[in-house]
Amino acid sequence: MTEDFDRCYRAIRSRDPRFDGWFITAVTSTGIYCRPSCPAMTPKRENVRFYPSAAAAQQAGFRACKRCRPDAAPGSPEWDGRADVVARAMRMIADGVVDRDGVPGLAAQLGYSVRQLQRLLLAEVGAGPIAVARAQRAQTARVLIETTALSMTDVAFASGFASIRQFNDTVRAVFASSPTDLRRRAAARDGTTPAPGAIAVRLPFRRPLCPDNLFGHLAATAVPGVEEVRGATYRRTLRLTHGAGIVELTPAADHVACRLMLADLRDLAAAISRSRWLLDLDADPVAVDEQLATDPALAPIVRAAPGRRVPRCADGPELAVRAVLGQQISTAAARTYAARLVTAIGEPVEDRGGGLTHLFPAPEALREVPVAMPASRRRTLAALLDALAGGRLDLGPGCDREAALDTLGRLPGFGPWTIGTIAMRALGDPDAFVAGDLGVRRAAEALGLPATPGALTARSAAWRPWRAYAVQYLWSTGDHEINRWPATSIQEAA
Structure with missing residues (x-):
């Protein structure tokens, strides 16, 4: 985008916050760099340089604006x-x-x-x-x-x-x-005066943001001991490089309030990054909604509650394990299976501010699953754990998405729903689509769309590359607890 000077300059003249994080404005006459929505006087064209990142502006010798604090802008989508x-x-x-x-x-x-x-x-x-x-x-x-x-x-x-x-x-x-x-x-x-203990930060995002499906989904699928909801705050434990952590996330009008309790402060940047990833806060909702609203079937539900995000995960292997546990059973049953694993082999944590008790078990701890489950699901879980342990499957932040999906497709018991769920929530694929999901099929039928997986997949071509977001809008048409926030049926110590 920085190659289009006129477009960038129009954005800073209008102080359009939608472009915050997309590029950085540097002013040669002051030596300062700003976010596009900075309220300061618009600099002259000849004094402006555009950079793709704050790091690039800093490397060029510019310093951050004290007024708009560009270092705290949302990240690039x-x-x-x-x-x-x-x-x-x-x-x-x-x-x-x-x-x-x-x-x-x-x-x-x-x-x-x-x-x-x-x-x-x-x-x-x-x-x-x-x-x-x-x-x-x-x-x-x-x-x-x-x-x-x-x-x-x-x-x-x-x-x-x-x-x-x-x-x-x-x-x-x-x-x-x-x-x-x-x-x-x-x-x-x-x-x-800053107090010892928890670290409180604001996580910015591009408006609009609809918290209903985002926090509602996390609440509805929360694993007791690892996750909980207290009032209008979602809380969960985090497995980090230098120790355990606990994060509290509360949506507000223009940011998400984030409170972190960390065993080691060296994990702060990673904890913030994972919290942003979990909530899909670097998305560009305007671009997504504009594309989806071109479909007459989706337009009414997009206009009714714009800004839906994809609820992701704090840890890729954890999400994959939970996806396997959730195969062909209800949300409540999947939570029960996961809770049993957590109680049996999860690592204990101390939570002075709530009811969190464990980290979700690491893959290596799950090799001998001490919980009864169908033999077919146990084989599928064992295949997943073997692939993770053997290095054939990487679901971390920098994994090769295509390679990961190819590996998953070769594992026994991994069908389109499981792979699509992992692609959408663990790998962050904005175009992942679960055409066979029951909630998606029911929503499609209610909206007059094809309800069979093959026909719906063909029909969804018009929603590309944002089909993962289309899933969120389709799910929103049903009366399910994943769409309710603050949560009404799953509360603290769920």
């Missing part, structure tokens, strides 16, 4: 929806791979040389993996500075910086302020 190596790399960097394994580790996991990966990211993102990771560290540092009472030394190392000097230099370069000044201004702005 491209990195969630696409399946190419650049998108995979961006998702892995967001999950902390560079901080943990360095650029060589990132390149090796993607199957590229460091030089090839550097060239690809520079061409599309405007910055290499180190610069992208540096921009993420700066944002993580800002969150910790403004929302916790940690010492600056602890903030520096928790954010992934190798030294205090590197931390100070980066914060000054990116935000034109010292870490101490950032904390002082945050206290003056918010009127509070």
Whole structure:
């Protein structure tokens, strides 16, 4: 998009928030970069440069605007929806791979040389993996500075910086302020003093957002002990690199309030990234809804409650296991099966603020399933676990989507519904479609659409590449608890 200067300039003149995260506006006369919706006076055309990412603007020597805080804008929808190596790399960097394994580790996991990966990211993102990771560290540092009472030394190392000097230099370069000044201004702005313990952040998104199906689905399928709903807040445990975590997510008018309790603060960036992925917050709902509303059958339900997101997952292997457990049974029965596994072999966690008790069992712990289930489902689960353990199947943030789907298709017991569910909710495929799902077929029939899987799949061609979102709109036509938020039938300690 940055190649279309006129379009970008029109966006910043109109201060259109839909473009926040799509590109960055840098102003040569001030040395500042902004999000497109920045309320400041529109700069002259000759003083404007457009960059595809904050990392690229920082690498070019610009610092973040203190007014619009571009580092806190929604992420680009491209990195969630696409399946190419650049998108995979961006998702892995967001999950902390560079901080943990360095650029060589990132390149090796993607199957590229460091030089090839550097060239690809520079061409599309405007910055290499180190610069992208540096921009993420700066944002993580800002969150910790403004929302916790940690010492600056602890903030520096928790954010992934190798030294205090590197931390100070980066914060000054990116935000034109010292870490101490950032904390002082945050206290003056918010009127509070950061407290120890939980970290509270705001997760921005592009409007509109319909929380009904998004949070309603998570609530309806919540596994007791791992997930719960308290009032209008969804809570769950997280398995992170350096320890366990708990996240609380509450939808608001222009953001999702996120409260994190982490065993190790080095996991902050990954926890935020996974929370955003779980809620599909980097989607572009305007583009999705415009496409789907061109179909006369879908147009009324799109207009009735626009901005539906795809409820995803916090962990790919966990979602795959739960999809297998849910084959050909009700939502309630699937929750019961999963809860038994959690109670039997899940790792205990401490939750002082609620009723969460365990992490969902890791794949290696599930090799000997201590829960009774049909023999066919047990074989399917065993095949999935063998593929994950043997490295033949990767469902992580940077996995090769096509390779993962191909592997799933070769496993016994994996039919179109299971594969489609994993593609939609674990792999983030925006075009995944579960034509054989009972709720989808009933909705299609009620809307006058073909109800058989083959005919409906052919009819759905007009909804591409957003068929996963079309599923959410189809599901919304039914009277099911996945469409109710705040949840009315599944509450705390479900």
